[in-house]
Amino acid sequence: MMQIQKPTIMKRRIISISISIIVVIGAVILSSSMIRNKPEPQRNMAKEEILFVKTAAATSTEIHPQARYRGRVSSLANVNLSAEVSGKILAGDVPLKEGQSFKKGDLLVSIYKEDMQAALQSLRSSYLQLVSSALPDLKIDYPDEYKKWSAFFNAIDINSSMPALPELNSEKERVFVASKNILSQYYTIKQQEVNFSRYEIYAPFDGSYRSVSAEVGSVAGMNMQIASLIRTDVMEVIVPVLPEKLDWIRVGGQVSLQRNNGQEVNGQIIRVADFIDPTSRSVNVYVNVNNSRSSRLLEGEYVEARFTGVESTSGMLVPREAFIGSSKLYVIEDGQLAEKEVRIIDRQEDFYVIQGYEEGEILVVESLVDVKPGQSVAPIS
Numbered sequence: 332m333m334q335i336q337k338p339t340i341m342k343r344r345i346i347s348i349s350i351s352i353i354v355v356i357g358a359v360i361l362s363s364s365m366i367r368n369k370p371e372p373q374r375n376m377a378k379e380e381i382l383f384v385k386t387a388a389a390t391s392t393e394i395h396p397q398a399r400y401r402g403r404v405s406s407l408a409n410v411n412l413s414a415e416v417s418g419k420i421l422a423g424d425v426p427l428k429e430g431q432s433f434k435k436g437d438l439l440v441s442i443y444k445e446d447m448q449a450a451l452q453s454l455r456s457s458y459l460q461l462v463s464s465a466l467p468d469l470k471i472d473y474p475d476e477y478k479k480w481s482a483f484f485n486a487i488d489i490n491s492s493m494p495a496l497p498e499l500n501s502e503k504e505r506v507f508v509a510s511k512n513i514l515s516q517y518y519t520i521k522q523q524e525v526n527f528s529r530y531e532i533y534a535p536f537d538g539s540y541r542s543v544s545a546e547v548g549s550v551a552g553m554n555m556q557i558a559s560l561i562r563t564d565v566m567e568v569i570v571p572v573l574p575e576k577l578d579w580i581r582v583g584g585q586v587s588l589q590r591n592n593g594q595e596v597n598g599q600i601i602r603v604a605d606f607i608d609p610t611s612r613s614v615n616v617y618v619n620v621n622n623s624r625s626s627r628l629l630e631g632e633y634v635e636a637r638f639t640g641v642e643s644t645s646g647m648l649v650p651r652e653a654f655i656g657s658s659k660l661y662v663i664e665d666g667q668l669a670e671k672e673v674r675i676i677d678r679q680e681d682f683y684v685i686q687g688y689e690e691g692e693i694l695v696v697e698s699l700v701d702v703k704p705g706q707s708v709a710p711i712s
Contacts, residue, residue, distance in 0.1 A: 380707065381707045381708065381709050382699075382702065382706055382707065382708045382709075383708070383709055383710070383711050384661075384663075384695050384697060384699065384708050384709075384710065384711065385695070385696055385697040385710075385711050386663065386693050386694060386695055386696060386710040386711070387649075387693075387694050387696045388691055388692070388693060388694075389647060389688040389689060389690060389691060389692040389693070389694050390647060390690065390691070391645045391646065391647060391690065392645070392646070392647065392648075393644070393645060394644055394645070394646050394647075394648065394677070394684050395639045395644075397637050397638065397639050397677065398572070398573075398576045398579060398637075398638045399635055399636070399637050399638075400570050400571060400572055400635070400636050400638070401570075401571075401633055401634070401635060401636070402568040402569055402570035402571075402588070402618065402633065402634055402635075402636045403568065403569050403631070403632075403633055404566050404567070404568050404620075404628045404629060404630055404631065404632050404633070404634060405566070405567045405568070405569055405630055405631075406538075406561040406562050406563065406566065406567070406630045407562045407565045407566060407567045407619065408535075408536060408538075408560075408561070408562035409541070409559065409560070409561055409562075410535065410559070410560045410561075410562075411556050411558075411559055411560075412439065412440070412532060412556070412557045412558040412559065412560055413554055413555060413556045413557060414442060414532075414551035414552065414553060414554065414555050414557060415529040415553065415554070416442055416526070416529050416530055416551075416553060417442075417550070417551060417552050417553050418442035418443040418444065418530070418550065418551060419442065419443040419548065419549070419550050419551075420440055420441075420442060420545055420546070420547055420548065420549050420550070420551050420557065421440065421441040421442065421443060421547065422440075422441070422547045423437065423438040423439045423440045423441055423532075424437040424438045424439070425437055425439070427439070427440060427540070427543055427545075427546070427547050427557075427558065428540060428543060429540050429541070429542055429543050430539060430540060431539060431540050432537075432538070432539040432563070433534045433537070433538060433539065433540075434534065434537050435534050435535065435536050435537050435564075436533055436534060437533065437534045438531060438532075438533055438534075439532050439533065439534055439558075440531075440532050440547075440557060440558075441530060441531050441532075442529075442530040442531075442551060443530075444527065444530035444531075447526070447527055447530060448527065450523070451520070451523050451524065451527055452489045452490065454516075454519070454520050454523060455487060455488075455489040455493070455520060456489050457516075458487065458493075458516050458517065458520060459484070459487050459489070461511065461512060461513060461516055462480070462483070462484045462487070462513060463484060464511075465480075465507075465508070465511045465513060466480060466481060466484060468507070469507075472507070473504055473507070476497070476500065476504055479497040479498075480497055482497075483496070483497050492524050493517065493520055493521060493524065496514075496517055532557075534560075535560075536562045536564060537562065537563055537564035538560050538561050538562045538563045538564070539560070539561060539563055540558050540559070540560060541558075541559040541560065541561045542558060542559045543557070543558045543559075544556055544557060544558060544559075545557045545558070561630060563622055563627075563630075564621070564622055565619055565620070565621055565622065566619070566620045566622055566628045566630070567601075567617055567618070567619055567620075568586075568588060568598060568617070568618040568619075568620060568628075568634060568636060569615055569616075569617060570586075570615070570616045570617075570618060570636045571608065571611045571613035571614070571615055571616075572613055572614050572615075572616050572638070573613055573614075574607060574612075574613070574614055576638065577603070577614060579638050579639070580600060580603055580616055580638060581600065582600050582601065582602060582603060583599065583600060584599070584600045584638075585597060585598070585599060585600075586598045586599070586600060586618050586636050586637065586638060587636075587637040587639075588618070588620065588628075588634045588635065588636055588637075589634060589635045589637070590628075590632070590634050591632070591633070591634075594626060596620055596626040596628065597620070598618040598619060598620040598636075599618065599619050599620075600616060600617070600618055601617050601618065601619045602617045603615075603616050603617070604616070604617075616636075616638075618636065644676060644677075644684070645686070646676055646677070646684040646685055646686050647684070647685055647686075647688070647694075648682045648683070648684060649682060649683055649684075649685050649694065649696055650681060650682055650696055650697070651678075651681055651682060651683055652697065652698040653694075653695060653696045653697055653698060654683065655670060657675075658672060658673060658674070658675055659671060659672055659673070660673055660685075660694055660695065661694075661695035661699060661702075661704075662688075662692055662693060662694055662695065663693040663695065663708055663710070666707055666708065666709065667704070667705050667706060667707055667708065668695070668699075668702060668703070668704050668705065668706045668708050669704050670704055671688065671692075671694070672687065673685040673686065673687040673688055674686045674687040693710065695708075
């Protein structure tokens, strides 16, 4: 019986050992498979994500820096319209109303002058008789001068201003015409013509009525104010400028002016104050603008004046939104983002002028959100 059991025990041991070996081999194979199929960490995948960005190669160009200031538009001339004579106010070429515009040379108002006109016509008529009575003596005693005095006599019109006196060629001739009161009466009439001209007031420039203090039909007294005028064909922009920017300013230089509606007009620097305003601590620069129908500046409105530097500087224009903080940009180094400190030499509306970069360096010129240095990037092709 004992001889029959021994082979059975040995057989069981062999089977047990075989099973153990199979289990170990299976575990090794399974472990190896799991290692090969294990996913890479998320951070490795992030490194392989490439962000495409807008770039520009750093290059230096000649740039004229700009300074921008707010300025106020003012009329180049403000004039009070006053009566120099007394009388009833009559209508002119344009209505005597506040806000009414007019052209240079338009008759603004007229003062009743019929009696003055009649008196002046009477003086001229009497003068004609005076000259006429002297002509026979001039023809005999001054035959060489007679022709010009005859022409002078024929040129006198009692309804028009007196013509110019003939030139007196000798002392003898001067004494003769003076003795006939031809000279004294002539200048008396000329003085009355000057007085008569004060009865009509003409526009000294293109402009409009700022205010009106008298009505047509009312009686004006001497030196009474009738209206206030402003000039509108040429406007003046008063721009306070920081003293350190005055090196940019040149009388006669051009200035770009931008209105609140975006419209741009050009002006010329006419003068620069030679003192600092104690309130604003700035210096007033005066810019003249020729008004036109398409770009008519209004008194009292504010505009942005852009002064361009006289001397150019070397730099690069970079969009303002590309900056990180106040003075840093992203650059591309070995396919990754890196921060770059630059120097801003001028700030314009949408761009900064910078220095402090390497020629040919690749600058990122757009705004980037939620990125950090080390991010893999590539230029947009």
